[in-house]
Amino acid sequence: MTDLRVAAIQMDAQVGVVEVNLAHAAPLVEQAAEQGAQLIVLPELFSTGYEYTDRNYSLIEPLDGLTGTWIAETAQRLDVHLVGSFPAWIDGKTHIVATLAAPDGRQWIYKKIHVAMWENCYFDRGGKPVIADTKLGRIGLLICWDEIYADLARAYRGRVDLLCIPSSPPTFVGTLEDGEGNVLARIDNLSVFGRAMDVVDWFQQAQVAHARNAGVPVVYAARCGTFHSPIPFGAWLLLAQGSRDALHVLRTAGARYRLRCPMMGRSCILNAAGERIAGAGQDGEAVLVATVEAGAPGLAGAPDLAAMPPLPSGVALIAGIPRYPFWFDGWMITLGPWYGRRHAPR
Secondary structure (H helix, E strand, O other): OEEEEEEEEEEOOOOOOHHHHHHHHHHHHHHHHHOOOOEEEOOOOOOOOOOOOOHHHHHOEEOOOHHHHHHHHHHHHHOOEEEEEEEEEEOOEEEEEEEEEOOOOOEEEEEOOOOOHHHHHOOOOOOOOOEEEEOOEEEEEOOHHHHHEHHHHHHHOOOOOEEEEEEOOEOOOOEEEOOOOOEEEEOOOOEEOOEEOOHHHHHHHHHHHHHHHHOOOEEEEEEOOEEEEEOOOHHHHHHHHOOHHHHHHHHHHHHHOEEEEEEOOOOEEEOOOOOEEEEOOOOOOEEEEEEEEEOOOOHHHOOOHHHOOOOOOOOEOOOOOOOHHHHHHHHHHHHHHHHHHHHOOO
């Protein structure tokens, strides 16, 4: 086992202003490096912000574009390993990627496999996990909604020394507004067909499960701030709520309403036992730095699989998640390409 100084950056990001967001991220990364961090993780889509609009198409960059170049140059300048996530063109397809850049110039690119819900309207799915064999150890990469699924836990178990998860999930609990910002209804508790869904709890349970199942530390960096966006095919989200308010929103604004809610935040660093050794709340930016023992358990890096908890055989990594989100995810995988053909610039 090796002591490793790691950092999770929790930050806000303005939608669509890449240069502004990169300039905002720079001092946060520098602060982590000044505290001795050798590995620093930024949130998902930290340079572009997060929303469900066709503006996403204009923010997609080549891997060596503005954000990718900034990640590589910052890693070299500060002599750190840096993980950053942005939308990228790869082989004619659009992906949400996590780039891990080493100070010696090497890079590893992970393409998000489980593109979440409405993200399928804009982004293609990746095909395989990525293990970065760095000087710091073997680092596995996931992005946000990936952590809910059991397949990546199975793929990384016994093969990595540490996991990095850039993330940018909204809470989906907030206000529904018309195009002028007038509040039409409130979502105080997320539910589907009368069944409550605590997405924040799912994410926190999943992070602990990944740490315990792999027997390695987890560095989770999420965005804070406010999510304000229309929802493609938004009528279905409203109808699933099954309330009179939902019908009022549809009569007033149709499916063109906008959701305003907090981003989930709650960045954290977990040790191999899944214990939270550094953490932030939902609101406010933070630079979390901690020392972890990186390395898979067992002799010479070989994990003692018999001592680890059994992995679930199904889709979900943790118990208690209903099937509806996965059904909806599958439905959006089908609808997403259709939406893209109608809306993506030619």
